[in-house]
Amino acid sequence: MRNTSAEQPGPGEMNFNNMSLETSKFLDLSQTEHAALFDGSVHVWDGLKRLRDYFASGRFSSGKFTVVGKPYIDENVFIGEGTVIEEGAMILGPVLIGRNCHIRHGAYIRGCAIIGDSVVVGHSCEVKASILFNECEVPHFNYVGDSILGYKAHLGAGVKISNMKIMPGKISVRFNGEDIDTGLEKFGAIVGDYSQIGCNAVLNPGSIIGRNCVIYAGMSWRGSLPSNSIAKANGFYNIK
Numbered sequence: 539m540r541n542t543s544a545e546q547p548g549p550g551e552m553n554f555n556n557m558s559l560e561t562s563k564f565l566d567l568s569q570t571e572h573a574a575l576f577d578g579s580v581h582v583w584d585g586l587k588r589l590r591d592y593f594a595s596g597r598f599s600s601g602k603f604t605v606v607g608k609p610y611i612d613e614n615v616f617i618g619e620g621t622v623i624e625e626g627a628m629i630l631g632p633v634l635i636g637r638n639c640h641i642r643h644g645a646y647i648r649g650c651a652i653i654g655d656s657v658v659v660g661h662s663c664e665v666k667a668s669i670l671f672n673e674c675e676v677p678h679f680n681y682v683g684d685s686i687l688g689y690k691a692h693l694g695a696g697v698k699i700s701n702m703k704i705m706p707g708k709i710s711v712r713f714n715g716e717d718i719d720t721g722l723e724k725f726g727a728i729v730g731d732y733s734q735i736g737c738n739a740v741l742n743p744g745s746i747i748g749r750n751c752v753i754y755a756g757m758s759w760r761g762s763l764p765s766n767s768i769a770k771a772n773g774f775y776n777i778k
Contacts, residue, residue: 557748557764557765559580559581559582559711559713559718559746560579560580560581560582561576561579561582561584561585563582563730563748563749563765564582564686564688564728564730564731564746564748564749564765565582565671565686565688565689565730565731566671566688566689566731569654569671569672569673569688569689569731570652570654570669570671570672571636571654571655572592572634572652572669574592575588575589575592575652575669581711581718581720582686582728582746583686583711583720583722583725583728585669585686586667586668586669586684586685586686586722586725587721587722589650589652589667589669590650592650593614593632593634593650598616598634599616600616600617600618601617601618601619601620601621601637602619602620603617603618603619603620603621603622603623604620604621604622604623605622605623606622606623606624606625607624607625607626608625609623609624609625609626609627609628609629609641610627610628610629611623611629612629612630612631612633613631614631614632614633615629615630615631615632615633615635616633616634616635617635617639618635618636618637618638618639618655619637619638620637620638621635621636621637621638621639621640621641622639622640622641623641624640624641624642624643624645625643626643626644626645627641627642627643627644627645627646627647628645628646628647628648629641629645629646629647629648630647630648630649632650633647633648633650633651633652633653634651634652634653635647635653635657636653636654636655636656636657636672637655637656638655638656639653639654639655639656639657639658639659640657640658640659640660641653641659642658642659642660642661642663642677643661644661644662644663645659645660645661645662645663645664645665646663646664646665647659647664647665647666648664648665648666648667649666649667650667651665651666651667651668651669651670652668652669652670653665653670654670654671654672654673654674655672655673656672656673657670657672657673657674657675657676658674658675658676658677659676659677660676660677660678660679660680661677661678661679662678662679663676663677663678663679663680663681663682664680664681664682664683665682666682666683666684666701667683667684667724668682668683668684668685668686668687668726669685669686669687670682670686670687670691671686671687671688671689671690671691671731672689672690673689673690674687674688674689674690674691674692675690675691675692675693676693677692677693677695678694678695678696679695679696680693680695680696680697680698680699681698681699681700682699682726683699683700683701683702683724683726684701684722684724684725684726685699685701685725685726685727685728685729685741686727686728686729687729688728688729688730688731688732688733688749689731689732690731690732691729691730691731691732691733691734691735692733692734692735693729693735694734694735694736694737694738694739694755695737695738696737696738697735697736697737697738697739697740697741698739698740698741699726699727699740699741699745700726700740700741700742700743701724701725701726701743702723702724702743703743706723707723708720708721708722708723709722709723709724709725709743709744710744711744711746711762712744712760712761712762713746713762714762720744725743725744726741726743726745727741727743727744727745727746727747728745728746728747729741729747730747730748730749730750730751730765731749731750732749732750733747733748733749733750733751733752733753734751734752734753735747735753736752736753736754736755736756736757737755737756738755738756739753739754739755739756739757739758739759740757740758740759741753741759742758742759742760744760745759745760745761745762745763746761746762746763747759747762747763748762748763748764748765748766748767749765749766750765750766751763751764751765751766751767751768751769752767752768752769753768753769754768754769754770754771756771757769757770757771764776
């Protein structure tokens, strides 16, 4: 992160710089082989709505990957060249895993998940019905449900992305002072390219994190954070 100076906006003054909720504002589509999921999308989360149909209509294949010990790999799981799957991992299809990934001991991947190239899914991490772009890192004790993590996004140890409200109902996104109905009962977060979430933070349902952001450790985050921002317990800072 290039953090040369910062200023703290007052309440309600978060500067979105005319940012929209289009996919291109958060994600580099050249960093996934599955950009078709986002064709014609109005909102960045629309790709999640298409996962099941995408698996049903596609033809996928596996490359030469390495198994260490005895992981459980279900049917309808496709794994790319050079990927390593360690003992104790459980992968329940349909799942796509890219090239040169490291799926570590105790990882649990399921439910129409798409893992890009050179991705780490670590010990005691669960990924469900989510899209992880290339070089994303989910390395230690993380839960990622119904979410999209961008290119080189990183979750610190213990980060949880909650994908359901405590009270039943569709999930809305708070953006530029408006509540936008996603139409989804399960939706965790969008974490933009290069963004980092600190250890033991929680992203509540419908969280929208822009590119090049940092959320400090231990925070419970709800709402939208503009690109090039830092979120701390004492406020939000724009990175210059």
